Amino acid sequence: MNDKQKLFNSLVEAYQKPLYRYGYWLCGDGSIAEDLVQETFLRAWRALDSLHNTAAAKSWLVTILRRENARRFQRKAFEYSDVPMESLVDEGAGEVYxxxxxxxxxxxxxxxxxxxxxxxxxxxxxxxxxxxxxxxxxxxxxxxxxxxxxxxxxxxxxxxxxxxxxxxx
Amino acid sequence: MNCMDFRRVSLEDPQGLSESATIHVQSCSACNVYYRQLLKQERLLERALNVGVPEDLVAHTLLRHGFEQKDIPAKTGNNQELDSTLTPINSSINSSFSWRRFATGFALVASIVAVTIGINVQQLSDPEEIARMLVSHIEEEAHTLSARDTVSKGRLTNTLSNVDIQQLAHLGDVTFAGNCLVDGKWAAHLVMKTEQGPVTVLLMPNSKLRSIDHLGSGGDRVQTVALRGGSMALIGSDRKELDLVRERVVSSVRIHHI
Missing domain, CATH: 1.10.10.10 (Winged helix-like DNA-binding domain superfamily/Winged helix DNA-binding domain)
Incomplete structure (x- = not known):
């Protein structure tokens, strides 16, 4: 495994959770949030050579995710308020009510x-x-x-x- | 600072109070009540935001990345190792394919990818080599040792939760908290203030380092501890302080996975 691949895997491991949660609260849908995270990491991989400072990785990934979310709006109008409320409260696996x-x-x-x-x-x-x-x-x-x-x-x-x-x- | 100013700044960042705000809240009972209620709301906010993350998100992401490598030759052109685990997949998959349905069906392949990545993590065994790697990391991030102010609770919690570590009790005076790569794996990098100078603590849930207690020629003492999930390293100058910090950290955090 080369250094680029190692760095990519490390970024996925480290930031998939906060990015998923961030995406989830941006769009209000778990499936879309999952797609947003995957698209974010794909774009991150393509541009990984431009990441010179790993300390800036978090901001960089958030920027990519926000742009990806904006592209989603360009492709298809989506109103946050359209999301059924139950989909927002059903994600905490095993969480006590x-x-x-x-x-x-x-x-x-x-x-x-x-x-x-x-x-x-x-x-x-x-x-x-x-x-x-x-x-x-x-x-x-x-x-x-x-x-x-x-x-x-x-x-x-x-x-x-x-x-x-x-x-x- | 007066009460109005305090309430304004505390609403902006409840867990990052300035020194003057802290002094005010300690001396004003009305603001003290206000602040405790605000922190209660903040804890509820943090819990509410932390929705569950699909367990297979990493596998799906890496698998989709693997397909990307097959479809579009990587700029570095050196991803044969990852690709070789994906040979059963039809290379004619195109972008219009329903990814979600497909990925679910190939969960097994995803797990193979994950295992392959795990096997490729280099295992250091020589104590001197481990100590050298850790000291070299600290030297690269020497600025972390110069911080004087205690980091906010939010910053510390965020740093730990990024690597699936939960803080169960007060850790002490943490003057730096950030996530970084140690030997290619993500870790929580903390610096704790002690009477004998700063002690660096690296919490590495993704690395399995053997336990060592090594005194380097430069006077740096390096200890590593194998935890139930991952490893912890402590780097400082005074053995007694390292022992105290180690005991405090071990009893104050919990690693969720591995």
Whole structure:
């Protein structure tokens, strides 16, 4: 196995999970998320020679996945809200049922994409606000505002749903 | 910092509070309550986002990549080893083929690919060779030793979860946390602050290194520990500190797979 193949396999091993989850919350569908991840890695393989710094691999892969997701919209219009709600809460294999967890998932799904995506980058991918700013090509203070609003909207949604988080004020 | 500022910055990154925000939340009871509730919401958010990942995603991805190599000659032109495991597959497969249906039917081939990749991982056995490889890695990433501030909980959790490691208890003062390649396999690279200087911890769930305790000529002490899943390496200068860090890490993390 050559070095390029080893690096590719390592990238797949390391990032398939966060990328799948990121893709899942972008499109709201497990099958599409799986295709997005596979397409992302195929494109990554073709351009792997351009990756000179493995520390930048995560940002690089997220960029590819976001572009791939945008291409999907070009090919076929897809509304996130069209996804049946049950498909969003049925993915946690073996997970104990939790009403508040399901409420949170619905809340995430209802967030506008401009608020949801910075949150995904921060919580799922561990990006800093500066990294999110670069990735989304928006000012850092806009990122901060969107992160704040995302969490406030989730809080309001949870509180409206029978105060499941215990009255966050 | 006043209460309004604290609430603003805590909503932006609940797990990455600045020093002034930390001082404020420790001294303001109202913000303390607010922050604890925000962290509760954040934990729920993390759990909600962590949806299950299909177990065969890696196999499918590598298999599809294998087909790509058959259909489009690779730029490097040196992928015969991977291709040789795929010879039963009809080379006339084209892009319009229903991939998902096809991949399911060839799960066995995918598992062969995965096994082949596993066998090809080079196993180091000489303690000096292992120590040299690990010290060389640290030297390449020397900047990790100069960090002074403790990393956020989110950064640490993310670094560990990227390699399927769960943190069960507080690890101590971690001043660097990142994922990197060690001997071609992904690892969690942590640097912990101790009284005798920084100790590097490499958690390698994908590598099986034999246990060693090696003192290098440069004064670097390297310990490796075979874990239930993978291996852990510790690199530092003081044996006592290495022992303390090793015990703390072993009792504070859990490796999910392997």
């Amino acid at each position: 939790s009403a508040e967890l399901e409420t949170m998932r619905i809340g995430i799904e209802r967030l506008d994409e401009k608020y949801r995506e910075p949150l995904l980058m921060q919580v799922l991918m561990g990006f800093t606000q500066e990294e999110i700013s670069e990735q989304m090509e928006i000012p850092a203070n806009t990122v901060a505002t969107r992160l704040r609003r995302a969490r406030l909207q989730l809080r309001d949604f949870l509180m409206a749903d029978e105060d499941v988080v215990g009255g966050v004020k």
